[in-house]
Amino acid sequence: MTExxxxxxxxxxxxxxxxxxxxxxxxxIFDNRDYYNKVxxxxxxxxxxxxxxxxxxxxxxxxxxxxxPAMAFKITIRRPIDSGSIGETDVYGAQQHAPLMGVLxxx
Numbered sequence: 656m657t658e659x660x661x662x663x664x665x666x667x668x669x670x671x672x673x674x675x676x677x678x679x680x681x682x683x684i685f686d687n688r689d690y691y692n693k694v695x696x697x698x699x700x701x702x703x704x705x706x707x708x709x710x711x712x713x714x715x716x717x718x719x720x721x722x723x724p725a726m727a728f729k730i731t732i733r734r735p736i737d738s739g740s741i742g743e744t745d746v747y748g749a750q751q752h753a754p755l756m757g758v759l760x761x762x
Contacts, residue, residue, distance in 0.1 A: 663756040665690040671751035674731050676738040678717065679748040681755060684727040691726040694760050705730055708754035730755075 662669060668684040685691035694700060700721075702713050709715075711732060718731035736743040745751060 658762045659759040660762050661756060662694070662758045662760065665694060665760060669752050669755060671748050673738055673748040677734055678731050679734050679751050680718075681730040681732075681752050682727060683729075683755065684725065686726070688726060691723075693762060695721050695723075695728070697760050699758065699760060700728060704758070705732065708758075711735075 662683060665685065665687075666683045667686040668682060671679055671681045674680040683694075685694070700719070702716050702719055705711070705716055705719060706713055709732060715733040716730065717733070718729055721728045734743075734748070738746055738748065
């Protein structure tokens with residue numbers, strides 16, 4: 656039987672932040688090379704997954720990149736509502752990483 660772990664369990668840092676008033680960036684950083692490689696090699700972290708998790712279209716993703724030296728990956732997406740605009744509920748973008756937390760990675 657394959658054990659699964661969530662990104663929340665595997666990552667040292669899982670955060671989101673503003674990337675300007677029109678974009679959000681999610682950073683997932685590992686302190687364990689094996690965990691990082693398992694996530695990267697799983698092929699689970701894709702633009703298709705990001706679209707599903709955030710209910711966006713692929714054109715709304717400006718970056719999805721793994722960076723081996725830092726054992727990290729970064730996702731940058733267009734904000735659904737500009738930072739500080741009426742109806743916007745997370746001015747700093749600090750709560751937008753939550754959909755990534757439950758992504759299951761086979762171990």
